[in-house]
Amino acid sequence: MWLMKNDSICTEPSRESIKMNPNEASKWIKYLGEKSNSTPSSLTNSSQDSVDSSLISSSASPTSLPSDSPSQIGANKRKLYLMTVISKWDSFEQRALVRQVYGNTLRQYNGEIDLVFVVGKPEEKWNMTVGNEQKFHKDIIILDQDENMNNGKTLRTFQTLHKLMPYAYDFVVKLDTDSFLLVVPFTRFLITVSKTSTYGGPLTEMFWEKVVKPTPLWAPGGFYFLSWDLVDFLSDSPYAYENRNGPEDVQTAWMVRNASCQNYVSAWYYQHGMKDPKSWWIEIGKAMNDGKLV
Secondary structure (H helix, E strand, O other): OOOOOOOOOOOOOOOOOOOOHHHEEEEEEHHHHHHOOOOOOOOOOOOOOOOOOOOOEEEOOOOOOOOHHHHHHHHOOOEEEEEEOOOOOOOOOHHHHHHHHHHHHHOOOOOOOOEEEEEEOOHHHHHHHHHHHHHHHEEEEEEEEOOOOOOOOHHHHHHHHHHHHHEEEEEEEEEEEEEEHHHHHHHHHOOOOOOOOEEEEEEEEEEEEOOOOOOOEOOOOOOEEEEHHHOOOOOOHHHHHHOOOOHHHHHHHHHHHHOOOOEEEEEEOOOOOOOOHHHHHHHHHHHHHHOOOO
């Protein structure tokens, strides 16, 4: 059953990444990468062969400067949104499937929507493999931070985007690798939303008994979006830095509230939760080909 627009599937996602050895991963990168052809137009300048100190971002420094950054395209030519998928460095197969599923849809928007993956620092023996994937697709941001979910990775992502492509987009959409964004209806909806001081997603009030009252509206980490001015604010916010650790979606909600966000927008344009991520993405791809999803 495929749920559209204001419905979502919410089950407990798998926390286990797909494990492969470097040779198997390299084969997947080459095979599915050649089929997907969904490289974002905004990340085309990287030439590194492997992950080293010059590739990994340091203190939220960029891994590479996009060719169409605002300094080159002008302040009035921002793109609509950046799909930022929080991934683990060893989730090679999931990233390949995600690229393949989204590729045709994103190309229809003529570069107004881009897709990037954000990963933590790989283990040393995997540096070459991750570096080759980054070189081939040019859609991976590698943080100078060990892999984690709730110890500041999301804030470091915002800081890196702020440095890497300042005001290149109207919105940043944060996704997990086990979340599927319904791009077409979401994009149609997003163009009606204010481009300033906006935080959105499947918003609800926090329900934990020990949460300090009053609670902010909160969107689960599988899918939420922020206007770029909020990304900028959080990147330099002492409050955000001091509260970077903890459940990342909850902490982000508190950060947004501290930023005096003016527009809270309810949006449920996603599906979330896979016990078998590989099978899930293959099933989504088939459904899209059959016209059951847009």
